[in-house]
Amino acid sequence: MSSATSVPDPRFSRRRWVNRFARLRLLWVLLGAVAVLGLVGWVVWGTSALGVRHVVVDGAAAISQDQVVAAAAIGDGTPLAKLDVDAVAARVESLPLVANASVRRDWPRSVVISVRERVAVAVVEVDGSTRALDRDGVLFRAYDKAPPELPVVRLAASGDAADEAMREVATVVRSLDEQISRRLERVRAASMDSIILKLTDGALVRWGSAADSGQKALVLAQLLKQDATVYDVTAPERPTTRS
Secondary structure: OOOOOOOOOHHHHHHHHHHHHHHHHHHHHHHHHHHHHHHHHHHHHHOOOOEOOEEEEEOOOOOOHHHHHHHHOOOOOOEHHHOOHHHHHHHHHOOOOEEEEEEEEEOOOEEEEEEEEOOEEEEEEEOOEEEEEEOOOOEEEEEOOOOOOOOEEEEOOOHHHHHHHHHHHHHHHHHOOHHHHHHEEEEEEEEOOEEEEEEOOOOEEEEEOOOOHHHHHHHHHHHOOOOOOEEEOOOOOOOEEEO
16 A cells, blocks of 8 residues: 655745745844944944034023033033033032032033022121122122122121021021111121121111021011111010110
8 A cells, every 4th residue: 555745735835934034034124223223322322423512501690601611521522412411510510609500411412501690698707708698508709898788797606506507697688578688787696596687777686596587577577667776576476676
């Protein structure tokens, strides 16, 4: 009895070749995509093709843009993707006149640095010089002559206690409305809990600490409608005056 020999169906052979070709094509597509991504990554991260060419500074007035750019120290051509924006901001914030800075990439080749400058709310007589005091209680520049529109702060404390007293004074000064600010001539801080304001007419305001300064400022605005030589808002719920 003879055995029959099976002949492969040509359709199955074609199907195998089609499937194999499809897999090879997918493999080549994937390899091509990886190559393209690698090339793009190299261009973005490893070359100066998308490197820094322009540095734009926003918010600078008292300080020059050149000073900000110099402090930022961004090398020309530095790949934008590799730029450490936090480190750049920290370098700009090291400038005495800068309160804070933010840095952002502006693709394809620019960096934007936005700065907020320190603004003096008072001047402090310390170590034989007159220094500007900002709203955060930070000393940031020296004056040859104190600006007449700024109140003068005198501290009795020193060291860390003086630093804390300056922060307290800054809180007090910025809590005052514009009308009272214009009448403020001097601030004396024997300690952070003993702050006294002297007005241009010679009247004194016993403020105490900076706690509840917003409420104290509102109470003082009402008290000033009375003629007195001393206004006491150390306890704003029980203010007093003395003629």
